Amino acid sequence: MPAISFQSVSKAYPSPKGPKGSTFLALDRVSLDIEEGEFFGLLGPNGAGKTTMISILAGLARANGGQVSVLGHDVQRDYAKARRALGVVPQELVFDPFFNVREALRIQSGYFGVKNNEAWIDELLESLGLADKATANMRQLSGGMKRRVLVAQALVHKPAVIVLDEPTAGVDVELRQTLWQFIAKLNKQGHTVLLTTHYLEEAEALCGRIAMLKNGRIVALDHTSELLKAASSNVLRFKLDGVLPKMLADQARVTGRIVQFPAHDALEIERYLSAVREAGLVAQDVEIRKADLEDVFLDVMQQHRSADAEVMA
């Protein structure tokens, strides 16, 4: 039995721009099974449908079609069992200003009917570096600390399935490391983890399997190692002082002064470098590296942009 199952799930929202009554499709017949014990990554650009998938899974939104279940429990018909099995770290940094950290965790335990949970609450506080903030009011905590409390709240009922919706957005390196060590430990103990993130190096390091989502559809789904293997090539990387001509820029990933081209062989590398030279530019700090998940991601998104364009034409 899969830990999480999406079967042909669609979701339409009222369109904010179109005429009254029009809708846009946030999810389009998405099917996906995540097995128990997996560390699974859900990637995609903003608006691809990641948070919609998580909202439907958590019961915050209702699908217009298809079925979603957690450990075999339908998230609508059997919502109490599904939600007991699920711990969700929401994307928004939200908190209840009336309570301190320990009180918030006790209340969250109580909602799930968990009694005598102090030992686990203490362990959560310790593992997430919150022990000295236990009696601090939520309002007094920094953004990073509030994020840690959100993680603790999601885990307070020891859910079999943990869902993290961009848990490291805007948080410091220390928290990321603390968080990933703890989540990896829980995953080793058998907890299933579903992660969405924009930090692709995190997904590459942590996730056994990855799905890439675009415009409400799954456009890639495989083991992380297979996705990396299937990556077309190596990457030619250099720094540039001037502006790359448009024809070249369209094929490259440009981050400030850093330019990266996917390159299959030496001939292609030579061709790029000579094109740069002909444009009157000088490439500095030239290096060739293996493709990483970010390259794969951009490649997949690019392919589907071309495919979408063809369909439109």
Place this chain on the structure above:
Amino acid sequence: MNGWQTLLYKEIWRFWKVSFQTVAGPVLTALLYLLIFGHALEAHVKVYGTVSYTAFLVPGLAMMSLLQNAFANSSSSLIMSKVMGNLVFLLLTPLSYMNWFVAYVGASVVRGLVVGAGVFAVSAFFTEVSFVAPLWIAAFAVLGAALMGTLGLIAGLWAEKFDQLAAFQNFVIMPMTFLSGVFYSIHSLPAVWQTVSHLNPFFYMIDGFRYGFFGVGDVSPWLSLAVVSGTLLVVSGIAIHLLRSGYKLRT
């Protein structure tokens, strides 16, 4: 504690943590009404023939404070959680819609009763209050608080911004409470306004409650009980339906 008990406890704890604002404030307001209106009218007005105006005013003020605070509890808790986004912690739990209903309305009843009792406690320093029929007092206090807690729940679910909730409070709840006979017996009104008052369910809550103190009312306490219970059933049905359908909670 199980899930709904935790939510009930949390909702009580929430208002108790700011009890200066949620309990002491309303008690002081009621006390000011009592002192000012009592002072101005005590010498001029007798109600039901023999009851002094201050003594007449106390149950009405207590009930008005009770009703307004019961409404404020569920409505302000919900709108704050919605605006701040922390309602998600509750939406992610296995709590059923009936659990939500019982906990939010239950906490409203508790706050209403605490404030109502507070108004009595301070009023006792200024006038003597009789308790002719305590069961009627208890019945109308609990039913009235439940009715207003439920209305607060509906308003809290409906409102998306604080000013929408304030509009509901200022343009619906306040006029209906002030025009329900808190400050006067409706027998002192012209016939037309007596008829209009009979259409206001708040009138029955106050009148039935007051009957428990003096053994006299503008209408029979049984009629008041029937109207208040019927209204409670109707608004509860609406609130439960909204919660079950996830109205403005789940997209």
